[in-house]
């Protein structure tokens with residue numbers, strides 16, 4: 001059995017740690033690219049969500065390198081993610097790419113069933129070893145998310161332009177050559193130390209923008225045209241509540257162990273969207289409100305064309321924008337989205353936020369000096 005899995009931002013690092021630790025044979029698909037998108041667009045239905053199309057491209061590129069089994073996360077709730085697994089299997093099979101699909105679903109309190117799935121991949125490992133693998137995979141996901149947060153902080157403040165990106169991109173390439181969770185954790189620590197040595201402008205106060213929306217397009221830099229890096233290099237500090245470790249902890253681990261779920265976003269969203277409607281719509285509304293309360297300068301919502309939960313969230317956001325007086329930009333992405341038009345909208349939004357901030361600063365100065 002040669003396993004592969006779909007790309008979504010840095011997910012490949014946590015999955016690699018898991019597969020290394022259980023001793024599985026695997027193929028990491030080539031990083032997301034135009035080719036993966038074109039392959040997926042050719043085989044997936046036109047109205048399928050963009051992440052499914054890119055994932056189909058990932059599977060076929062990995063199949064070309066010898067993969068025969070796909071490891072995929074399952075989902076619940078009223079959106080199409082729940083039947084992605086079956087759709088992928090049928091699309092691949094109909095087009096001559098016969099691959100087995102193993103779904104790691106949120107376990108609904110049944111840890112034995114969940115461990116059984118990992119055991120199917122892990123062969124000879126006992127229960128204790130599997131629990132240790134789950135713990136280390138979670139640690140890797142958490143430390144990579146922390147590294148990314150550090151990148152978001154340093155990028156707008158760096159004195160030598162491009163130095164943060166150089167270190168971070170170097171890490172993302174080098175990590176495929178190290179083996180196992182412990183080596184990955186060490187590489188993450190080394191990379192953090194390199195970043196912390198960079199010279200930064202400690203007095204610079206960047207704009208703060210919260211990124212909300214559908215998890216794939218907010219996390220995956222290829223689909224979002226590298227929005228984190230674009231904004232960071234324009235002097236903006238980016239915050240993003242959607243993370244890989246958050247997903248693992250909130251949707252997988254807390255479905256098994258009785259820890260309290262983080263429901264701050266659901267509480268905040270309640271007056272506008274009181275129930276979970278699938279995807280990350282409730283998080284989009286709730287986190288927008290939490291960012292607004294935290295004094296952020298603006299919000300960018302990103303989602304793939306035809307994403308049902310985010311269409312609902314988008315229709316609610318104007319009310320939040322008015323109530324909390326925070327500017328919101330929505331970016332919808334599909335395979336036809338042109339980078340130039342996208343960039344123009346992002347640049348115009350950042351210009352608007354800068355002007356707005358200047359006005360607020362002037363008014364604060366006038367109040368301060370009693371004019």
Ligand code: SF4
Pocket residue numbers: 049050051079080081082214278279280304306307308309310
């Ligand atoms: S959240 Fe949106 S993009 Fe993701 S599967 Fe559901 S409808 Fe598709």
